[in-house]
Amino acid sequence: MALELCQCERESDLYVPRPTRVTRVKPQTTLETMITLQFLDGADLGHRPGQFVQVFIPAIGEAPISICSAPNPENTFDLCVRKLGDVTSAIHRLQGGEVIGIRGPFGNGFDMEALQGHDLLIVGGGIGLVPLRGVIQYVAQHREDYGEVTILYGFKTPAEQLFRDELDSWVTEGQMDLRLTVDRPHPDWSGHVGVITTLFPDLKLNPQRTKALVVGPPIMYQFVITECRLKGLADDNIILSLERRMRCGVGKCGHCQINNKYVCMDGPVFTFSEVKHMWEAI
Ligand SMILES: Cc1cc2nc3c(=O)[nH]c(=O)nc-3n(C[C@H](O)[C@H](O)[C@H](O)COP(=O)(O)OP(=O)(O)OC[C@H]3O[C@@H](n4cnc5c(N)ncnc54)[C@H](O)[C@@H]3O)c2cc1C
Ligand code: FES
Numbered sequence: 001m002a003l004e005l006c007q008c009e010r011e012s013d014l015y016v017p018r019p020t021r022v023t024r025v026k027p028q029t030t031l032e033t034m035i036t037l038q039f040l041d042g043a044d045l046g047h048r049p050g051q052f053v054q055v056f057i058p059a060i061g062e063a064p065i066s067i068c069s070a071p072n073p074e075n076t077f078d079l080c081v082r083k084l085g086d087v088t089s090a091i092h093r094l095q096g097g098e099v100i101g102i103r104g105p106f107g108n109g110f111d112m113e114a115l116q117g118h119d120l121l122i123v124g125g126g127i128g129l130v131p132l133r134g135v136i137q138y139v140a141q142h143r144e145d146y147g148e149v150t151i152l153y154g155f156k157t158p159a160e161q162l163f164r165d166e167l168d169s170w171v172t173e174g175q176m177d178l179r180l181t182v183d184r185p186h187p188d189w190s191g192h193v194g195v196i197t198t199l200f201p202d203l204k205l206n207p208q209r210t211k212a213l214v215v216g217p218p219i220m221y222q223f224v225i226t227e228c229r230l231k232g233l234a235d236d237n238i239i240l241s242l243e244r245r246m247r248c249g250v251g252k253c254g255h256c257q258i259n260n261k262y263v264c265m266d267g268p269v270f271t272f273s274e275v276k277h278m279w280e281a282i
Helices: 011-015 086-092 126-141 167-172 218-230 272-281
Strands: 018-027 032-039 052-057 061-066 077-082 099-106 119-125 149-155 177-182 210-215 238-241 269-271
Touching: 032 086, 032 099, 052 077, 052 086, 061 077, 061 086, 061 099, 061 126, 077 086, 077 126, 119 126, 119 218, 126 149, 126 167, 126 210, 167 177, 210 218, 218 238, 238 272, 269 272
Parallel strands: 119 149, 119 210, 149 177, 210 238
Antiparallel strands: 018 032, 018 099, 032 077, 052 061, 052 099, 238 269
């Protein structure tokens, strides 16, 4: 795939994709694949967990995709992509070795320094686990900076489970409490059954110490927020990542606007306190 892209650093370059090599392709499910990327110049992406990039596939188009890894010494980063339309299908056709374009990182991401010293409740529904994987990796790298970490991960069927070869290491090396659930009973599943909120009654949380990080399908948010509040978490301590249709990713086109917020710039990560007054519009 031939690609001529600029590597300079002017303001206008926010719109210019940087040439980036696909160094690895790792299918996850029939619908999701993970690609590992590295800029041709070897530079660090310089991101926070929870930020996103715009992925440019020459002759096809561009799509916003969450970064699903923590910064690492190799200066690589992972994206996990669900096949939907033109751009995401083109990403699924990548085999490794190709050069594609990346703009970003964009958005605010999770403030990992502000979360230090807190217990974390990480709640991922379906593909919502993707941006949270970067958080989980970051916490595992800086484990002594954080308190107890509980991960709730819900998916519809066992076949839709992401990152299955990593989950054990989150528990052992990351010293995290991982609880999985599938929506409905399934012959291939002997674990917990029920929507993600059914994992809440057994949770023992210290509401003063705990910050909840929640990412999932829109329908999940209101129920998970209700459960977090029932556990005594203040709205400031419930942190959400919102997904919105995006074009520019840099606060210019207005595509992602909700009231006075640009999700691409002011978010996608917000506390519930910040967005609850405009929840109807979300
Ligand atoms: C901040 C952000 C982070 C994202 N992170 C990821 C990620 O990590 N992994 C991932 O797989 N996807 C992610 N998405 C969604 C992804 O951007 C879209 O799936 C992608 O743009 C679709 O492009 P396409 O050309 O393949 O499909 P299109 O041809 O553009 O669309 C195909 C179908 O998907 C629908 N669609 C397009 N975009 C969205 C959207 N944002 N939400 C719901 N439906 C949509 C369209 O209406 C259409 O029906 C993210 C979106 C945002 C805004
Ligand atoms: S995507 Fe253009 S303003 Fe947010």
